[in-house]
Amino acid sequence: PFAWSGKDAMKSWLGDFMHWAGPLGITSTKLALGAPEALNTAGDRAYVTVPSTITFTTKDGKATPTLGHFAFLMVRQNGAWKIAGWAYTRTGK
Numbered sequence: 001p002f003a004w005s006g007k008d009a010m011k012s013w014l015g016d017f018m019h020w021a022g023p024l025g026i027t028s029t030k031l032a033l034g035a036p037e038a039l040n041t042a043g044d045r046a047y048v049t050v051p052s053t054i055t056f057t058t059k060d061g062k063a064t065p066t067l068g069h070f071a072f073l074m075v076r077q078n079g080a081w082k083i084a085g086w087a088y089t090r091t092g093k
Contacts, residue, residue, distance in 0.1 A: 024056075024058070026056045029054060029055070029056055031052060032052065032055075033050050034053075035051075036048050037051060044076040044077075045074065045084075046073075046081065047072070047074070048071070049071045050070045051067070051068075052069065052070055052088075053065050053068075068088055068089055069089055070087070071088075072086045
Protein backbone atom coordinates (compact mmCIF):
# COMPACT_ATOMS: atom_id res chain seq x y z
CA PRO A 1 0.00 0.00 0.00
CA PHE A 2 0.82 3.70 -0.23
CA ALA A 3 2.90 3.45 -3.42
CA TRP A 4 1.56 3.18 -6.95
CA SER A 5 3.60 3.52 -10.13
CA GLY A 6 3.71 2.47 -13.73
CA LYS A 7 1.03 2.41 -16.40
CA ASP A 8 -1.61 0.93 -14.07
CA ALA A 9 -0.87 3.27 -11.14
CA MET A 10 -4.25 5.01 -11.17
CA LYS A 11 -6.13 1.73 -11.51
CA SER A 12 -4.18 0.28 -8.58
CA TRP A 13 -4.75 3.40 -6.48
CA LEU A 14 -8.49 3.33 -7.20
CA GLY A 15 -8.70 -0.34 -6.22
CA ASP A 16 -6.93 0.36 -2.93
CA PHE A 17 -9.15 3.39 -2.31
CA MET A 18 -12.32 1.35 -2.87
CA HIS A 19 -10.97 -1.34 -0.54
CA TRP A 20 -10.60 1.36 2.14
CA ALA A 21 -13.87 3.21 1.40
CA GLY A 22 -16.23 0.22 1.11
CA PRO A 23 -16.26 -0.86 4.76
CA LEU A 24 -16.80 2.79 5.78
CA GLY A 25 -19.99 2.95 3.70
CA ILE A 26 -18.62 5.66 1.38
CA THR A 27 -20.68 5.77 -1.81
CA SER A 28 -19.21 8.83 -3.52
CA THR A 29 -16.27 11.20 -3.30
CA LYS A 30 -15.90 14.74 -4.62
CA LEU A 31 -12.56 16.55 -4.89
CA ALA A 32 -12.29 20.35 -5.16
CA LEU A 33 -8.86 21.91 -5.67
CA GLY A 34 -8.02 25.48 -4.72
CA ALA A 35 -5.52 27.85 -6.29
CA PRO A 36 -1.87 26.78 -5.98
CA GLU A 37 -0.23 28.18 -2.85
CA ALA A 38 3.38 27.41 -3.66
CA LEU A 39 5.03 27.00 -7.02
CA ASN A 40 8.76 26.49 -7.44
CA THR A 41 10.35 25.70 -10.78
CA ALA A 42 13.87 24.73 -11.78
CA GLY A 43 14.29 23.98 -15.46
CA ASP A 44 12.06 21.07 -16.42
CA ARG A 45 10.93 20.31 -12.85
CA ALA A 46 8.43 22.01 -10.58
CA TYR A 47 6.96 21.60 -7.11
CA VAL A 48 3.46 22.85 -6.40
CA THR A 49 1.17 22.68 -3.37
CA VAL A 50 -2.60 22.96 -3.72
CA PRO A 51 -5.27 23.18 -1.01
CA SER A 52 -8.17 20.78 -1.38
CA THR A 53 -11.54 19.78 -0.02
CA ILE A 54 -12.49 16.12 -0.32
CA THR A 55 -16.14 15.42 0.44
CA PHE A 56 -17.12 11.84 1.26
CA THR A 57 -20.79 10.86 1.06
CA THR A 58 -21.99 7.73 2.85
CA LYS A 59 -24.89 5.46 2.00
CA ASP A 60 -27.08 7.31 4.53
CA GLY A 61 -26.59 10.52 2.49
CA LYS A 62 -24.30 12.25 4.98
CA ALA A 63 -21.63 14.39 3.29
CA THR A 64 -18.42 15.03 5.23
CA PRO A 65 -15.90 17.56 3.87
CA THR A 66 -12.23 17.15 4.76
CA LEU A 67 -9.60 19.86 4.23
CA GLY A 68 -6.13 18.95 3.01
CA HIS A 69 -3.23 19.74 0.71
CA PHE A 70 -1.73 18.01 -2.28
CA ALA A 71 1.95 18.39 -3.15
CA PHE A 72 2.91 17.58 -6.73
CA LEU A 73 6.30 17.00 -8.33
CA MET A 74 5.94 18.01 -11.96
CA VAL A 75 8.25 17.18 -14.89
CA ARG A 76 8.07 18.85 -18.29
CA GLN A 77 8.13 16.28 -21.09
CA ASN A 78 7.75 17.23 -24.75
CA GLY A 79 6.54 20.69 -23.73
CA ALA A 80 3.80 19.44 -21.37
CA TRP A 81 3.87 19.31 -17.56
CA LYS A 82 3.25 15.81 -16.17
CA ILE A 83 2.77 14.67 -12.57
CA ALA A 84 5.82 12.61 -11.59
CA GLY A 85 4.84 12.15 -7.95
CA TRP A 86 2.36 13.41 -5.40
CA ALA A 87 1.48 13.31 -1.72
CA TYR A 88 -1.60 14.29 0.27
CA THR A 89 -2.10 15.30 3.86
CA ARG A 90 -5.24 16.14 5.74
CA THR A 91 -5.03 19.54 7.41
CA GLY A 92 -8.43 19.74 9.07
CA LYS A 93 -11.97 18.41 9.22
